[in-house]
Amino acid sequence: MADVLQEKQVFTTGEVAQICKVSQQTVIRCFDSGKLNGFRVPGSRFRRIPRDALITFMKTNQIPMDQLETGKKRVLVVDDDEAIIEMFTDLLERDGRFEVKSAKTGYDAGIITEQFRPDVMLLDFKLPDINGNVVCRTIRANPNYKHMQIIIISGVADPDEVAELKAAGADDFIRKPFDINAVINRIAELVKVA
Amino acid sequence: MTVATQPKPVSALAGRERAELILSHIDQLPTLPITVARLLSVTSSEESSARDVVAIIETDAALTAGILRTVKRADLGARSDDMTVARAVSMLGFRAVRNAVLSTQFFGVFSNHDGDETALADRRELWRHNLGVACLAEAIAEKAKVGCAPADAFVCGLLHDIGKIALDSCLPKSYRRVIESARSTRRCICDAETELFGLDHTIAGKRLTSRWGLSPAIVECAWLHHQGSEMLPTTLAAPELVKIVHLADGLARAKGVGYSGYTGETDTTGVAADLGLSTQDLTAITSSLTARMSPLLELIGLDSEDCLDHADSGELVEQQLRQINAKLLEENEDLTFRLAFFHAIDRFVQNLGDGMRLSNVCEAAARAVADTIAPDGALCWFVTGNSTNIYVASACRGAPNTRATVLEPLDFAALSETSRRQRAKVGHYTTAFEVENDLWQQVVGSPPRDQLQSIALAGDTITGGLLISLGDAEGRADRYCEEGCRALASSIATAAGAARGRMSAEETAEQVVELNRKLQSAQSEMLRMRSMAMISEMAAGAAHELNNPLAVISGRSQMEFARATDPDQKQAFQTIIEQTRRASEMVMDLMRYAKPEKPTPIIQPVAAILEAVRAHWDADASAIGDRLSVDLKDSEATVYADAGQLVEILNHLVANAIMAVGDNNGNVTLASAPGECGDAVQIIVRDDGCGMTPDVVEHAIDPFFSHRQAGRGRGLGLSRAYRLAEINGGKWRIDSSPNAGTSVVVELPSRKNADSDR
Numbered sequence: 001m002a003d004v005l006q007e008k009q010v011f012t013t014g015e016v017a018q019i020c021k022v023s024q025q026t027v028i029r030c031f032d033s034g035k036l037n038g039f040r041v042p043g044s045r046f047r048r049i050p051r052d053a054l055i056t057f058m059k060t061n062q063i064p065m066d067q068l069e070t071g072k073k074r075v076l077v078v079d080d081d082e083a084i085i086e087m088f089t090d091l092l093e094r095d096g097r098f099e100v101k102s103a104k105t106g107y108d109a110g111i112i113t114e115q116f117r118p119d120v121m122l123l124d125f126k127l128p129d130i131n132g133n134v135v136c137r138t139i140r141a142n143p144n145y146k147h148m149q150i151i152i153i154s155g156v157a158d159p160d161e162v163a164e165l166k167a168a169g170a171d172d173f174i175r176k177p178f179d180i181n182a183v184i185n186r187i188a189e190l191v192k193v194a
Numbered sequence: 195m196t197v198a199t200q201p202k203p204v205s206a207l208a209g210r211e212r213a214e215l216i217l218s219h220i221d222q223l224p225t226l227p228i229t230v231a232r233l234l235s236v237t238s239s240e241e242s243s244a245r246d247v248v249a250i251i252e253t254d255a256a257l258t259a260g261i262l263r264t265v266k267r268a269d270l271g272a273r274s275d276d277m278t279v280a281r282a283v284s285m286l287g288f289r290a291v292r293n294a295v296l297s298t299q300f301f302g303v304f305s306n307h308d309g310d311e312t313a314l315a316d317r318r319e320l321w322r323h324n325l326g327v328a329c330l331a332e333a334i335a336e337k338a339k340v341g342c343a344p345a346d347a348f349v350c351g352l353l354h355d356i357g358k359i360a361l362d363s364c365l366p367k368s369y370r371r372v373i374e375s376a377r378s379t380r381r382c383i384c385d386a387e388t389e390l391f392g393l394d395h396t397i398a399g400k401r402l403t404s405r406w407g408l409s410p411a412i413v414e415c416a417w418l419h420h421q422g423s424e425m426l427p428t429t430l431a432a433p434e435l436v437k438i439v440h441l442a443d444g445l446a447r448a449k450g451v452g453y454s455g456y457t458g459e460t461d462t463t464g465v466a467a468d469l470g471l472s473t474q475d476l477t478a479i480t481s482s483l484t485a486r487m488s489p490l491l492e493l494i495g496l497d498s499e500d501c502l503d504h505a506d507s508g509e510l511v512e513q514q515l516r517q518i519n520a521k522l523l524e525e526n527e528d529l530t531f532r533l534a535f536f537h538a539i540d541r542f543v544q545n546l547g548d549g550m551r552l553s554n555v556c557e558a559a560a561r562a563v564a565d566t567i568a569p570d571g572a573l574c575w576f577v578t579g580n581s582t583n584i585y586v587a588s589a590c591r592g593a594p595n596t597r598a599t600v601l602e603p604l605d606f607a608a609l610s611e612t613s614r615r616q617r618a619k620v621g622h623y624t625t626a627f628e629v630e631n632d633l634w635q636q637v638v639g640s641p642p643r644d645q646l647q648s649i650a651l652a653g654d655t656i657t658g659g660l661l662i663s664l665g666d667a668e669g670r671a672d673r674y675c676e677e678g679c680r681a682l683a684s685s686i687a688t689a690a691g692a693a694r695g696r697m698s699a700e701e702t703a704e705q706v707v708e709l710n711r712k713l714q715s716a717q718s719e720m721l722r723m724r725s726m727a728m729i730s731e732m733a734a735g736a737a738h739e740l741n742n743p744l745a746v747i748s749g750r751s752q753m754e755f756a757r758a759t760d761p762d763q764k765q766a767f768q769t770i771i772e773q774t775r776r777a778s779e780m781v782m783d784l785m786r787y788a789k790p791e792k793p794t795p796i797i798q799p800v801a802a803i804l805e806a807v808r809a810h811w812d813a814d815a816s817a818i819g820d821r822l823s824v825d826l827k828d829s830e831a832t833v834y835a836d837a838g839q840l841v842e843i844l845n846h847l848v849a850n851a852i853m854a855v856g857d858n859n860g861n862v863t864l865a866s867a868p869g870e871c872g873d874a875v876q877i878i879v880r881d882d883g884c885g886m887t888p889d890v891v892e893h894a895i896d897p898f899f900s901h902r903q904a905g906r907g908r909g910l911g912l913s914r915a916y917r918l919a920e921i922n923g924g925k926w927r928i929d930s931s932p933n934a935g936t937s938v939v940v941e942l943p944s945r946k947n948a949d950s951d952r
Contacts, residue, residue, distance in 0.1 A: 031787040041789060076899075081742045081746070083742070083743070084742060084745060084746055087745075087746050087749045087750060087753075090753070091749065091753060094753075125738075126738050154738070155737050155738040155739070155740065155741025155742055156737055156741075158734065158785070159787070159791065174777075175741075176744065176750065177741060177744045177745035177747070177748035177774050177775065177778055178745060178748070178749070179752065180752045181752070182798035
């Protein structure tokens with residue numbers, strides 16, 4: 001059950017009651033009073049709550065998120081180099097604390113971010129379609145992702161470029177090649193996992 | 195001998211009336227001197243008459259004196275004290291004496307004049323003509339076998355134009371007009387005479403000779419000497435004489451002996467043929483003329499310019515000659531002086547060679563002027579319009595060398611002003627100004643013996659001057675030759691202008707070459723910068739492309755290292771991790787070389803930097819320990835550079851030096867010294883290692899260049915150090931030769947200034 005809920009994007013008032021561990025009536029009251037944003041199914045009176053609105057509602061009212069999340073931190077690896085993606089996926093999944101998805105282009109990175117809502121993005125600076133700094137800036141322009149951490153991982157180490165990436169909103173910069181332990185420790189530190 | 199008072203102006207009377215009046219004047223002319231009359235009467239026989247002639251002459255004291263003087267002048271070797279008329283006659287010959295006496299006497303009759311020089315000159319020319327005709331007639335009579343006595347022919351020739359003399363004596367002013375009119379309109383003088391007087395000189399001559407009671411032959415010659423032989427009346431007493439005189443007249447005119455007014459051409463050949471004379475005869479006759487005439491001219495005094503008083507004419511002439519001579523001498527000296535200027539120009543032009551510079555022109559001018567005009571030396575100076583230099587050259591006659599110098603700008607202003615004032619005031623030539631006198635003393639070394647003369651040499655862009663000392667020749671300093679000076683000055687100024695033009699062309703060419711050189715160096719610098727940018731770009735690309743696989747290799751190895759339990763396996767993974775790190779470092783080095791970090795320069799003590807480097811190597815495990823020493827000359831010296839980068843530079847150099855020293859127990863010294871230019875300091879890394887060949891030195895700073903065996907070092911150290919020194923405003927120099935060690939001298943700014951603040 002919990003696994004299903006974690007994948008869903010739109011919830012019924014019953015599901016929201018289950019996740020928030022309150023009665024369905026409370027949920028309906030909150031929905032009707034506007035405290036919980038959502039919509040009614042066209043042609044009926046059924047209420048539906050999108051995942052965003054639910055998360056906002058839960059964070060606002062300090063309701064524990066355990067039912068909505070797996071407990072693992074989501075990491076999106078954006079790199080055009082398959083070997084790098086495979087290595088990071090292998091590394092992070094083997095660690096056990098992370099759930100990993102990957103994207104090979106800036107465009108893919110955008111789409112997957114929307115669905116996967118990663119906690120951390122490992123972003124290569126040089127991408128086939130757009131550069132990492134643009135991806136970085138676009139994400140930072142959206143308040144929905146203000147909690148997302150971005151770590152630039154690049155073979156380029158021009159101090160000027162690093163400075164520019166930081167200004168674009170990157171939380172850290174790690175140069176390739178790297179010490180794998182240092183990278184994992186840094187991710188864990190940023191997303192506050194033990 | 196004066197003309198009687200004229201009752202009316204001649205020109206106011208009608209033709210016939212006028213003629214009569216004039217004839218009456220002629221009648222009033224003095225009668226023939228008795229001497230002449232007597233001489234003419236003894237012409238028949240030479241032998242018997244010599245005594246008579248002598249007697250006749252001796253009755254006339256003036257005539258005697260004249261004859262004796264002629265003999266003396268003729269320089270016939272006779273002593274003057276025992277000279278007698280008889281001896282003179284025998285020496286000169288009867289004929290010569292008689293002719294001379296006749297000529298003198300006739301000339302004497304008409305030698306009146308009113309001080310009109312032109313009239314006098316005309317009269318003299320007329321007498322010359324008469325004498326010439328007389329001599330020619332005599333010669334013709336000798337040659338032509340027509341039975342005429344040469345003595346008679348002489349007399350007839352002498353008196354043939356007596357009519358002109360008569361008219362001139364009667365009416366001198368009118369007769370001048372006749373001559374002028376005939377000369378200017380080039381018509382027969384007879385026509386001009388008839389027009390003005392109503393009669394011509396032939397009529398007047400006939401009248402006068404008749405009145406004097408001369409022989410019919412003389413009368414006929416005076417009357418008919420212009421008539422061709424075919425026109426002569428048949429009743430003549432002596433037609434042959436008339437023809438002879440006619441021919442003589444024609445020859446005299448043809449030869450231009452004297453002047454008697456134009457009368458039209460005479461057919462000399464025709465008349466000569468009539469008298470049985472060939473062309474050769476005529477030539478012989480004509481060529482004998484000078485010999486016949488000269489003694490007569492001398493006697494009468496017609497050979498001198500002013501000869502009215504025969505007795506004194508010689509002395510007069512001598513006196514005048516003396517005056518003329520003195521004047522000529524003076525003029526000659528003056529001309530010589532003027533000519534000297536042109537000689538100077540000539541010499542100057544000779545001295546000028548091709549491709550002369552202003553200083554050469556200056557010297558050439560001084561030399562030329564010293565050699566020609568200025569015995570005491572000459573000084574030439576030039577300033578140029580856009581220069582504060584003055585070229586000065588001086589030369590002295592006899593001294594082979596020209597002294598040349600360049601003066602201080604201070605003198606330039608004063609001289610320039612002087613030149614300007616000269617031009618404004620007196621043109622080209624003046625007495626030297628004080629500043630020029632000073633210049634003379636300064637350059638020549640001794641004061642001029644005489645006043646200095648200054649010639650301005652001024653053109654549009656050139657100002658200059660020529661100073662000359664004319665020496666102590668009397669009055670030379672006061673001489674003035676503006677044309678000479680002007681010509682000289684413009685010659686020199688023109689040459690100077692040309693030289694300056696050439697020099698400025700040369701300068702321009704030199705500047706162009708210099709600019710080209712700079713451009714070339716800028717281009718090669720640009721090329722270097724561009725290749726630097728390319729390397730940077732390439733390194734950045736390489737860093738990305740290489741670092742990805744390196745990251746994968748390294749990452750996977752780290753994961754396997756963590757899982758591995760076998761120590762050998764662990765070691766193998768460790769090696770892989772280490773080598774990927776090294777490979778990555780290499781790429782980073784290349785990138786940093788191509789695009790170094792921007793330096794943050796500060797002023798710091800050199801001593802501190804050197805100590806930091808030594809400490810670094812002391813701590814290094816591979817260091818050579820006490821073989822690295824610091825030799826600090828000036829403990830106060832500072833350097834303005836990025837501290838970290840400067841240490842890095844020195845570390846690279848020391849690393850290189852250590853490698854050069856190798857295991858040979860060599861030493862490495864870190865030293866400092868004052869920079870070659872002002873605010874700079876030198877830091878020197880010296881080793882006594884193997885040294886480098888020039889070829890290696892040349893490529894020492896090229897990236898990845900290593901003359902050592904492959905695999906030792908990455909070859910980026912010196913390149914990187916050079917780049918860092920460069921961006922810190924430094925220069926460096928490598929002094930090295932094989933087996934003599936190497937010194938790398940890095941010169942950096944010692945303090946902050948505009949140039950070093952990059």
